[in-house]
Structures are given as C-alpha cells and as structure tokens.
Amino acid sequence: MxxxxxxxxxxxxxxxxxxxxxxxxxxxxxxxxxxxxxxxxxxxxxxxxxxxxxxxxxxxxxxxxxxxxxxxxxxVESPRKTKESKSSALADKVAKKMSGARFRWINEKLYTCTSTDAVKLFSEDPHLFTLYHQGFREQVHQWPLNPLENLIEYVRGLPPQTIIADFGCGEAKLAQSVPHTVHSFDFVAVNEYVTPCDMSNVPLDDSSVDVGVFCLSLMGTNLVDYFIEARRVLRLKGTLKVYEIQSRLSSIDSFVSQVESIGFKLTGKKCLNKLFIDLEFKLRKKSVPCSSCKDITLKPCLYKRR
Ligand SMILES: C[S@@+](CC[C@H](N)C(=O)[O-])C[C@H]1O[C@@H](n2cnc3c(N)ncnc32)[C@H](O)[C@@H]1O
Known part of the structure; x- marks a missing residue:
C-alpha cells in the first residue's frame, strides 16, 4: 500500500x-x-x-x-514555488537580514559607548530604538527563559506598598505586570509607563525607592554611574536586583566586589539557567569615599550573525 x-x-x-x-x-x-x-x-x-x-x-x-x-x-514536499513567491520570499529574507544587521549594530553601539553618546544616538534617530527592541524581542523568543519573567515573579511576592525603580525598562513590562508602584526609565518612552532619561540621572528623590532593578540593562561603558544613581535613590537597606547574562561576568566574585565597593552587600546569588544569573544586593552605605570605589565592568553582549 x-x-x-x-x-x-x-x-x-x-x-x-x-x-x-x-x-x-x-x-x-x-x-x-x-x-x-x-x-x-x-x-x-x-x-x-x-x-x-x-x-x-x-x-x-x-x-x-x-x-x-x-x-x-x-x-512530504511543498509545491514548486512560482516566480512571484520566490522573489517575495527573497525580499523577506533580505529584509530580515538587514533588520538583523541593524539590530546587531545598535546593540554593539549601546554596549560600547557611554550613556551620553547613546542618548545622542537615540535623540538623532528615535526609530533606532524601535529597531533595537524589535531585534531584542526576536532574541528573547529564542531563549528558553526570559529573566524578566523571573523579575516579575519576584516583585509579585513583595509587599504591595514596595516602591520599585526599573532602570533600563525597555517596554516597561514589569510596571504593566504588577500592582506595585514601578518607576520605569529608559532612553526612549515607547509607552506612557516609561520616563525617558539616561538612567545615570533619573528624576527621583534621594532614598525614595525600596527596590532597584537592572534587568539586562547594564549597557554602556559607564556602568558605575548607574550603580551610584541606584545608591542615591534607594533607601538604606533597600534591595538592588541585577539580572544578567552570566558570560558577561569575567568572574562573579570580581563583579560582586566592584558593586560592593560602592556601598552594596551581596545577599543572594542564583543561576536561573546556564545563560542568566540573578544577583541580589542590599544597600549598606549611602556614601563611600570615591577613592575606595572600584570601576564596574562587564563584557559586552554581542549577538552572532545567523
Ligand atoms: C536588553 S534591554 C532590556 C529591557 C528590559 N529590562 C527587559 O528585560 O525586557 C536593555 C534596555 O536598557 C536600556 N538602557 C541601557 N542603558 C541605559 C541608560 N543609560 N539609560 C536608560 N536606559 C538604558 C536600553 O535602552 C534597553 O531598552
């Protein structure tokens, strides 16, 4: 048969x-x-x-x-393609490759320039931000786990009066997923939840926040500025969560010691899977002499061409 x-x-x-x-x-x-x-x-x-x-x-x-x-x-086989469907498939492929290349270019730029230069880049062409986030969404779809979901779960478990600052919020999915007050900051406001700014200088009062989060947002060459800003807006003993790609840390210990040098103390460390790490710090000191602060460095996360 x-x-x-x-x-x-x-x-x-x-x-x-x-x-x-x-x-x-x-x-x-x-x-x-x-x-x-x-x-x-x-x-x-x-x-x-x-x-x-x-x-x-x-x-x-x-x-x-x-x-x-x-x-x-x-x-077993699809029908042979017509001339028209072949050329539209080719056009799709070329468009996909071009948007992939643009995403990789913006991504690399964000990891290798200062936040001041990134502000300039997006103010000259805000469309680049949309392109970046389209590409980022595609990357996220390929991950077996999105650390943002872990962050959302974590925040859902916090008392309802907890005030949160989401540094580098992207599309502010956290603010949209929890009942808490979440101040969401990013270079460009893609919706009404986001306050557009450089997260090294956010419009919040000193010691006004209980929990600060950096979820895959430690981009740029001036990371220490972001931690100093988080320290300013966090209350003493407030919590700082860092979700990052593990391979960006040359060594977990050296990254932790850099963050601790500006006044934080590591209180939790969890590998979410082979790719991502969740670090939790508490704010121990509101100010530290500059001479004892270390620079904070991470390797850039560059995506491969497919
Ligand atoms: C990889 S995305 C992650 C977005 C979101 N946290 C998430 O997990 O879906 C990193 C975001 O951080 C933002 N970001 C990086 N440096 C920033 C800075 N200095 N000021 C404001 N936003 C920044 C980028 O614009 C980008 O939207």
Missing part, C-alpha cells in the same frame, strides 16, 4: 508525484492530470495531510489500492 506521496507541480496541468511504500521505499513516479486546480492548496507544506481525490487523480493504480471517495496522503 502507498503511504506517502512527494509532489510537485510540473506545469499548470500536471502534478508530479512519487509514491512510497510503508518502508519508505520509492515505488512509483507518476504524473497526474489535474482537472480541478481550485482543490489544490498552494500553501500545503511538509507534513500537512492532503486529500488527493480520485476526481483529481485519474490514476488507475491509486483507485485500485483504495476504494474510498478520497485517498489520504502525507505531503
């Missing part, structure tokens, strides 16, 4: 099929006259079922094998 059929539109009139037996052995090649084109769905792809009706296939051998009104086949 035939179980599979590979098919291809030979021309407007004919359907070329290869019939396979149960053991996937090729049994026959056939060209079938097509009487009713409207019954052939050109979008049929690899594993969709296709009912090849007897009316469509004036093929004696098929009739002999199955005595039903229609015969079920497994589609």
């Amino acid at each position: 035939f179980t599979n059929v590979e098919w291809d539109v030979e021309d407007d009139e004919k359907l070329h099929i290869s019939l396979f037996g149960k053991k996937k052995k090729k049994m026959k090649d056939k060209s079938i006259k097509v009487h009713d084109h409207s019954s052939i769905d050109p979008s049929l792809t690899k594993v969709k079922k296709f009912k090849l009706s007897k009316r469509l296939a004036g093929d004696k051998s098929i009739k002999a094998k199955k005595d039903k009104k229609s015969v079920d086949f497994q589609i």
Whole structure:
C-alpha cells in the first residue's frame, strides 16, 4: 500500500508525484492530470495531510489500492514555488537580514559607548530604538527563559506598598505586570509607563525607592554611574536586583566586589539557567569615599550573525 506521496507541480496541468511504500521505499513516479486546480492548496507544506481525490487523480493504480471517495496522503514536499513567491520570499529574507544587521549594530553601539553618546544616538534617530527592541524581542523568543519573567515573579511576592525603580525598562513590562508602584526609565518612552532619561540621572528623590532593578540593562561603558544613581535613590537597606547574562561576568566574585565597593552587600546569588544569573544586593552605605570605589565592568553582549 502507498503511504506517502512527494509532489510537485510540473506545469499548470500536471502534478508530479512519487509514491512510497510503508518502508519508505520509492515505488512509483507518476504524473497526474489535474482537472480541478481550485482543490489544490498552494500553501500545503511538509507534513500537512492532503486529500488527493480520485476526481483529481485519474490514476488507475491509486483507485485500485483504495476504494474510498478520497485517498489520504502525507505531503512530504511543498509545491514548486512560482516566480512571484520566490522573489517575495527573497525580499523577506533580505529584509530580515538587514533588520538583523541593524539590530546587531545598535546593540554593539549601546554596549560600547557611554550613556551620553547613546542618548545622542537615540535623540538623532528615535526609530533606532524601535529597531533595537524589535531585534531584542526576536532574541528573547529564542531563549528558553526570559529573566524578566523571573523579575516579575519576584516583585509579585513583595509587599504591595514596595516602591520599585526599573532602570533600563525597555517596554516597561514589569510596571504593566504588577500592582506595585514601578518607576520605569529608559532612553526612549515607547509607552506612557516609561520616563525617558539616561538612567545615570533619573528624576527621583534621594532614598525614595525600596527596590532597584537592572534587568539586562547594564549597557554602556559607564556602568558605575548607574550603580551610584541606584545608591542615591534607594533607601538604606533597600534591595538592588541585577539580572544578567552570566558570560558577561569575567568572574562573579570580581563583579560582586566592584558593586560592593560602592556601598552594596551581596545577599543572594542564583543561576536561573546556564545563560542568566540573578544577583541580589542590599544597600549598606549611602556614601563611600570615591577613592575606595572600584570601576564596574562587564563584557559586552554581542549577538552572532545567523
Ligand atoms: C536588553 S534591554 C532590556 C529591557 C528590559 N529590562 C527587559 O528585560 O525586557 C536593555 C534596555 O536598557 C536600556 N538602557 C541601557 N542603558 C541605559 C541608560 N543609560 N539609560 C536608560 N536606559 C538604558 C536600553 O535602552 C534597553 O531598552
């Protein structure tokens, strides 16, 4: 009995099929006259079922094998592409490659310039921010886990009166997912939840926040400025959460000692999976002499070309 059929539109009139037996052995090649084109769905792809009706296939051998009104086949190959669909697929591919390349360019820029230069970049062309976030969303879809979801779960467990500052909030998904007061900061306001600013200088009073978060937002070459700003707005004993890509840390210990040098104390460390780490600090000192502050460094996170 035939179980599979590979098919291809030979021309407007004919359907070329290869019939396979149960053991996937090729049994026959056939060209079938097509009487009713409207019954052939050109979008049929690899594993969709296709009912090849007897009316469509004036093929004696098929009739002999199955005595039903229609015969079920497994589609193995999609129909040969027309010139138009080929060129639109090519245009899609080129557009995808270009937006991927632009995303990688903006991403690299953000990791390797100062936040002042990033502000300039986005103020000259705010569309770059949209492009960046389109690309970032695509990256997130490929991850088995999005640390932002862990952050949301963490905040949901906090007392409802807790005040949070989300530094580098992106689309402010945290603020939209929890009942708490969340101040969300990013270079560009993509919606009404976001306050546009450089997070090294946010419009919040000193010691006005209980929890500060950096969720994958430690970009730029002046990371220490962000931690100093977080220290300013956090109340003493307030919490600072850092969700990062583990491979950005040359060593966890040296990163922790850099953050601790400006007044924080590590209170929690959790690897979310092989990719991401969740570090929790408490604010121990509101001020530290500059001479004892270390610089804070992380490796840039550069995405590979696919
Ligand atoms: C990788 S995205 C992550 C966004 C969000 N936290 C999330 O987890 O979905 C990093 C965000 O941090 C923002 N960011 C980085 N440095 C910043 C700065 N100095 N000031 C404001 N936003 C900054 C970027 O613009 C970007 O939107």
